[in-house]
Structures are given as C-alpha cells and as structure tokens.
Amino acid sequence: MLTRFADKTDLDAINTVVSEAISVWPMAERAKRLAVTAMSYSPLDFDYFRFTVGLEGNKIVAVVVWDQTSVHATVNGPAKLVHGLYVLPDCQAKGWGKYLLTEAFVSVALDADVVGVLIRAERLSVSFFEHLGLTPLPAQKASDYPYRFWFSL
Numbered sequence: 054m055l056t057r058f059a060d061k062t063d064l065d066a067i068n069t070v071v072s073e074a075i076s077v078w079p080m081a082e083r084a085k086r087l088a089v090t091a092m093s094y095s096p097l098d099f100d101y102f103r104f105t106v107g108l109e110g111n112k113i114v115a116v117v118v119w120d121q122t123s124v125h126a127t128v129n130g131p132a133k134l135v136h137g138l139y140v141l142p143d144c145q146a147k148g149w150g151k152y153l154l155t156e157a158f159v160s161v162a163l164d165a166d167v168v169g170v171l172i173r174a175e176r177l178s179v180s181f182f183e184h185l186g187l188t189p190l191p192a193q194k195a196s197d198y199p200y201r202f203w204f205s206l
Contacts, residue, residue: 059104117153130168
C-alpha cells in the first residue's frame with residue numbers, strides 16, 4: 054500500500070473520497086447530502102489538519118485526517134484527534150482503513166505533548182474500530198460524544 058501526505062492540490066480528490074464513502078452509508082439521501090457538505094474539507098483545513106492519502110496508482114482511494122494543532126484532554130491524558138477516515142467504497146474491506154490509521158498513529162507518536170489518539174467515530178463505524186481493538190472511551194458527562202475510541206501511543 055502506498056501513502057503520502059496530501060497538500061491543497063489534492064483537495065478535490067480528497068473530497069471525492071469523502072463524498073463517495075458517505076454515499077454508501079445507510080441513511081436517507083437528504084442526510085447523506087447534508088453529511089457530505091458538513092464533512093468535506095476546504096483549503097483552510099490544511100492549516101489545522103494533517104492529511105495522509107492512500108494511493109492505487111496515482112488515484113487517491115482513501116484518506117485519514119487528524120488535528121495537528123490542538124491537544125484534546127481526555128481521562129487517559131492529552132491526545133490528538135483523528136478527524137476523519139474515509140475509503141472509496143470499492144476499496145473498503147481491503148485494509149486501507151487500518152493501514153492509514155496506523156500511519157496516523159505513527160505520525161502522532163512523534164508529538165511529545167500527547168499520550169494517545171482520540172477517535173470520534175460515526176455510529177455506523179463503531180464495529181470497525183472495535184474490530185481493530187481500539188479501546189472504547191466512555192462518556193464522562195452528558196455532553197461527551199458517544200462513539201469515542203482511544204489508542205495509547
């Protein structure tokens with residue numbers, strides 16, 4: 054599997070992956086359209102997030118995005134946040150998600166200010182993160198996002 058850090062010239066291809074990944078989610082079409090709008094990235098996001106893309110040939114088929122500027126407080130200690138993980142439908146269940154998460158974990162591990170990685174999963178992705186053996190992070194208060202996972206560095 055080939056990966057590389059993305060830059061702003063990859064934005065259209067990244068957003069295509071996001072859109073196509075969301076297109077197979079089990080929800081109403083209107084909800085998918087709203088989700089794509091909310092979850093697509095802009096050039097400004099490159100100031101805050103780090104993007105790693107998975108490639109088949111020259112085609113971007115997957116992307117993992119994490120917050121490179123903020124440290125998030127958790128009960129387990131300070132963490133970086135994985136903002137998104139998207140894989141084209143035809144490339145799902147081929148190891149891309151696990152591979153890209155591993156790449157993100159390795160990059161985040163270079164940050165001496167954190168002890169782990171926080172993932173806020175979509176409800177439909179919970180089983181994927183459980184399958185990878187990530188630790189569920191229980192809500193501490195009612196306002197906490199319910200589908201959170203932890204990876205210790």
